[in-house]
Amino acid sequence: MTVTVTVTDRTGRTRRSRPDAERRRRLAALRAEMHRRGLDVVALTSPESVYYYAGLDHLGYFAFTLLVIPHDGAPVLVARAMERPTLRAQVPWLRHRAFLDGAGPAREIAVVLAGVVPRGGRVGLERSGMFLPPVLDAQIASAVPSATVHDVTTMLRDRRAVKSPAEIACTRQAARISDLAMAAALAAAGGGSATGRGNGGGLTDTKVAAQAVHTMIAEGGQTPGFAPLVRPTAALDQEHVTWSGRELRPGEGLFVELSGCVQRYHAPLSRTVYLGRTPPGAKRAHAAALAGLRAAEAALCPGATAAAVYTAWQEAVTAGGPSRTGRRPPLRHHCGYLVGIGFPPSWVGGGDVLGLRADSRAVVREGMTFHLMSWTTRPLGHVVSDTVLVTADGCERLTATPRDLTVL
Numbered sequence: 001m002t003v004t005v006t007v008t009d010r011t012g013r014t015r016r017s018r019p020d021a022e023r024r025r026r027l028a029a030l031r032a033e034m035h036r037r038g039l040d041v042v043a044l045t046s047p048e049s050v051y052y053y054a055g056l057d058h059l060g061y062f063a064f065t066l067l068v069i070p071h072d073g074a075p076v077l078v079a080r081a082m083e084r085p086t087l088r089a090q091v092p093w094l095r096h097r098a099f100l101d102g103a104g105p106a107r108e109i110a111v112v113l114a115g116v117v118p119r120g121g122r123v124g125l126e127r128s129g130m131f132l133p134p135v136l137d138a139q140i141a142s143a144v145p146s147a148t149v150h151d152v153t154t155m156l157r158d159r160r161a162v163k164s165p166a167e168i169a170c171t172r173q174a175a176r177i178s179d180l181a182m183a184a185a186l187a188a189a190g191g192g193s194a195t196g197r198g199n200g201g202g203l204t205d206t207k208v209a210a211q212a213v214h215t216m217i218a219e220g221g222q223t224p225g226f227a228p229l230v231r232p233t234a235a236l237d238q239e240h241v242t243w244s245g246r247e248l249r250p251g252e253g254l255f256v257e258l259s260g261c262v263q264r265y266h267a268p269l270s271r272t273v274y275l276g277r278t279p280p281g282a283k284r285a286h287a288a289a290l291a292g293l294r295a296a297e298a299a300l301c302p303g304a305t306a307a308a309v310y311t312a313w314q315e316a317v318t319a320g321g322p323s324r325t326g327r328r329p330p331l332r333h334h335c336g337y338l339v340g341i342g343f344p345p346s347w348v349g350g351g352d353v354l355g356l357r358a359d360s361r362a363v364v365r366e367g368m369t370f371h372l373m374s375w376t377t378r379p380l381g382h383v384v385s386d387t388v389l390v391t392a393d394g395c396e397r398l399t400a401t402p403r404d405l406t407v408l
Helices: 020-038 049-054 081-090 106-116 134-141 153-161 164-196 205-218 282-299 306-317
Strands: 002-004 041-044 066-070 076-082 095-099 122-125 149-153 229-232 253-262 265-274 336-338 355-356 369-378 382-391 393-396
Touching: 020 041, 020 049, 020 066, 020 122, 020 153, 041 393, 049 066, 049 164, 066 106, 076 106, 081 095, 095 106, 095 134, 106 134, 106 355, 122 134, 153 282, 164 205, 164 253, 164 265, 164 382, 205 229, 205 253, 229 393, 265 282, 265 369, 282 306, 282 369, 282 382, 282 393, 306 336, 306 355, 306 369
Parallel strands: 041 122, 076 095, 122 149
Antiparallel strands: 002 095, 041 066, 066 076, 229 253, 253 265, 265 382, 336 355, 336 369, 369 382, 382 393
């Protein structure tokens, strides 16, 4: 079924609305790129891309959603019929091709593509995202048997990489919320250790996380792509593990990573703090991590390669030379990554991360925003990170939480 969504003006006449000016510019730029590449249609499958070009912000993307952008004419959104009121409210300028629960989207996809793809045409499909099941990938190709299908995931990611002034403004607001949430989390942890509650008195990592989440929402933030990651440094290497109800105890480290979210834009931030006292090696680990972060900031400028930024970070972190065992400490595989629009389960905009790695040839451009992360493992694990904006002559730190060695 095709649902044509309209809006009613003050005279009682119905009309189709238009996307905002920002998205009109994005669509025009995408269509110019489609012309350059000889693509007749681009089909978007990730909630980040659908949001970027259409503005649809909801959680209904768990059911398959496909935004089809032809060379000319209104884009068509293939989406669950149940989402109709949301689409009418948020994106009334799109055509909605709805599928019913139990029927699946294959038939609607075929009808839409048959109507906009010429015989022998070229389809650009966002193929490498997390929300395109293999069975539907095959059905999309079979819907236009005379056409060729090309993966445009990288092209779409690259088009979102450089942020507009409006996007940067959202990221700045997200950074403000990140700082407030971090302050609330650390205040909760500090209150426990200062009163002794951290030593069997009931202060848990869950309560720290609760203060962070409360602040993120109370200050106007949306649900972020990741929940805050809160865990003791004894479990630091357990990536993407968060609170578990564990009591916080004096003398241990606490890792907190979180991000505010404003209009789906993120500004991640992490800190490692210590409860009551610092363990042996904490000062050295903090100094190395901070030196690495500052070196990466200094290297992050337009024209630099991701590999060059990683090398600067690597040299600063290992400047102390080999450890007592005669070996250099193991290093993390990256020192940061591009960040921006994100929907759960990720704030990096999908599963394909543009990271600052030793093997990356990606070139840094003005207007990119990075979660710049310095993570050391020796003499013990310590992390400090901030969100930064690449400017014309370097980079600007957007999150402002102090980086001092902190004992709560």
